[in-house]
Amino acid sequence: MRPDQQGEAIFLLPDEKLAELLSAIKERGYQLIAPILRDAALCFSEIDGASELPQGLRDAQSPGSYRIKQTASPERFAHASGPTSLKRFLYPPRLKLWQTQRKANAMVFEEPADPPPRYAFIGPRPCDLQAVAIQDRVFLRSAHPDNDYRRRRENALFVAVNCLHPSESCFCSSMNSGPSAKSGFDILLTEQIESEELYYLVQTGTDEGLEILNTLKLKPAADSKKRKAATELKQATKKIERKLDPTGIGPALKERLDSPAWDELENRCLACGNCTLACPTCFCSTVEDHTDLAGEIATRDRVWDSCFQQSFSYVAGGPVRSTIKGRYRQWLTHKLSSWSDQFGTLGCVGCGRCITWCPVGIDLVAEANAICTERQSQNPTKTTIGVSP
Amino acid sequence: MRPEPWRVKRVHKDTRDTFSLELEPENGDPFSFLPGQFNMLYLFGTGEVPISISGDPGQTDAILHTVRRVGVVTDAMGQLRKGHSLGLRGPYGEPWPLDQAENKDIVIVAGGIGLAPLRPALLSIVANRDKYQNIVLLYGARTPDDILYRKDLEKLSAQLDIQVFVTVDRGTANWRGSIGVVPNMIRRAPFDAQNAVAMICGPEIMIHYATKELHRRGLPDEKIFVSMERNMKCGIGLCGHCQFGPYFVCRDGPVFPYSRVEKLLQVREA
Structure with missing residues (x-):
């Protein structure tokens, strides 16, 4: 919700009716996917209904650290993004591409014919929606569009939640992707708590969203409630301290491919690839071939890959990027610079996942800013925030 | 991403470690392709590799691929x-710019297996000889036994309107030809730098020195074209492996005007 949307239809959804909303969505044949507590983190997973949405969980994120705390609050979405994004649902980590059977010395290739899943995402953040918009450009605006992605994408429903609790790792305001959603949702919720009463302000972005909402017979929200939410969203924006210049960074990095600042990353980055797996837009993949024991059926899977693997750039004779420095530079310059040349947008949404989930706390924003100011990075344990290029 | 079933029509042994496969589709006719393009070849249960097409673009009954055993x-x-x-x-990728070479001298610089993706260009040039001015082929192999398409080269050498220069890194007892690296042949190659186009394919170090020599002769960057090699899994700009700065080598290349990649080629591990 934005202040300039005051005129648009905004409805009031009491928390008691959230279950009704999710049931209505489920009845339309959707699988509900929402952030729930799994492995001590809030991860997008399948749920049966609203009762499975955790309450009172808060997250504390910083470079290399993620902690969940239980509070007495009834809020369900008072946290920032967890380690998983929608990527694993729309662009699965492992996908069977085809299988082939050897018949009388000839091969027959068959693609899987399973119907695509129908996912309803409950609780993706504005940055997550932006990430989907970016992956749309990667996979669909191509001479060879990814058919599996297209089918999953066309089938998906997005019930997004505006972000009132950005984490310390977040910088969506720099990347123009949050904390309020502007597009990409069917239904948009803003979670509100007022004298211990939990409710949501609801907007729709598509005809299907409106159709679903109409079944609930909601009342319009009072102006005072809209003002309260708008104020809180403004405050959320102010809480975001990490800053990156999205227009200056691309050209600046291109000019600094030889900067000595990259050298220092050779010693700090572990090349584990966590950042690329946590990133909601990183799309690199490889293929794996398997043969059955009889040697008659061979299958080919597409699996996520990471540019931090040495084998990633292997050509006859050796890898093109044998140093960690070279691989880190490839990743960072792709995200923040060459992505624009390829797809007309940066490959970063400011969700901060790569910062939180880096085991040694390397901070993309601090590194990019440090490289662009041609200055050596700070002490690795200390992060620099808000250095403009 | 799904291959079509093809069949081996003929196998040629080219050198000790290099062979050519003539392929025909299981169903229908072969496609037409442009010189410099490549295919993804899949071997049952083993894997898939990008291989340049090395046959004659005018020949339509089979598609030729020359492969060196490296993995x-x-x-x-x-x-x-x-x-x-x-x-x-x-077929995938951007081809050699034969249209831009019309009415110009053409310098073809190839190293090792790098001659394979240039062979369709060479055959097309020979078939349309009157469209071009002087044609010079500079080719380098490791040893005389590693010289690829020897019969082709001997036939071209015999043709009076095409100049072929071959050099090897290491000679043998009965080799009486040139010994040395390919870029060294550029200095004396008979072409007019004011009106020429160069096409290069080979190891990156050879590309580096060949472009230096071509610059010294006065050939501008926009007239130099290079074919790049990078790891490729999809061939269609989706898997990310072949990225080279802003480019996907499979989709935006493999043939690039040197002016587009010159800066990146100077960066270590770009």
Whole structure:
């Protein structure tokens, strides 16, 4: 919700009716996917209904650290993004591409014919929606569009939640992707708590969203409630301290491919690839071939890959990027610079996942800013925030 | 991403570690392709590799690929015999700019297996000889025994309107030809730098020195074209492996005007 949307239809959804909303969505044949507590983190997973949405969980994120705390609050979405994004649902980590059977010395290739899943995402953040918009450009605006992605994408429903609790790792305001959603949702919720009463302000972005909402017979929200939410969203924006210049960074990095600042990353980055797996837009993949024991059926899977693997750039004779420095530079310059040349947008949404989930706390924003100011990075344990290029 | 079933029509042994496969589709006719394009070849249960098309673009009954044994898949491909089946998808990539070379001198610079993706260009130039001015081929191999398409080269050498220069890194007892690196031949190659186009394919170090020599002769960057090699898994700009700065080598290349990649080629591990 934005202040300039005051005129648009905004409805009031009491928390008691959230279950009704999710049931209505489920009845339309959707699988509900929402952030729930799994492995001590809030991860997008399948749920049966609203009762499975955790309450009172808060997250504390910083470079290399993620902690969940239980509070007495009834809020369900008072946290920032967890380690998983929608990527694993729309662009699965492992996908069977085809299988082939050897018949009388000839091969027959068959693609899987399973119907695509129908996912309803409950609780993706504005940055997550932006990430989907970016992956749309990667996979669909191509001479060879990814058919599996297209089918999953066309089938998906997005019930997004505006972000009132950005984490310390977040910088969506720099990347123009949050904390309020502007597009990409069917239904948009803003979670509100007022004298211990939990409710949501609801907007729709598509005809299907409106159709679903109409079944609930909601009342319009009072102006005072809209003002309260708008104020809180403004405050959320102010809480975001990490800053990156999205227009200056691309050209600046291109000019600094030889900067000595990259050298220092050779010693700090572990090349584990966590950042690329946590990133909601990183799309690199490889293929794996398997043969059955009889040697008659061979299958080919597409699996996520990471540019931090040495084998990633292997050509006859050796890898093109044998140093960690070279691989880190490839990743960072792709995200923040060459992505624009390829797809007309940066490959970063400011969700901060790569910062939180880096085991040694390397901070993309601090590194990019440090490289662009041609200055050596700070002490690795200390992060620099808000250095403009 | 799904290959089509193709069949081996003929296998030629080119050198000690290099062979050529003539392929025909299991169903229908072969496609037409442009010189410099490549296909993804899949071997049952073993894997898939990008291989340049090295046949004559004018010949339509089979598609030729020249392969050097350098890894698991290419080694196994060396076992293929007539009638064996494999998967193929393509053709992919940007071709050599033969249209831009019309009415100009053409300098072809090739190193090792780098001659394979240039062969269709060479055959097309020969077939349309009157469209071009002087034609110079500069080719380098490791040893005389590693010289690729020897018969082709001997036939071209005999043709009075095409100049072929071959050099090797290491000679043998009965080699009386040139010994040295390919870029060194550029200095004396007979072409007019004011009206020429160069096409280069080979190891990156050779590309580096060849472009230096071409610059010294006065050939501008926009008239130099290079074919790049990078790891490729999809061939269609989706898997990310072949990225080179802003480019996907499979989709935006493999043939690039040197002016577009010159800066990146100077960066270590770009």
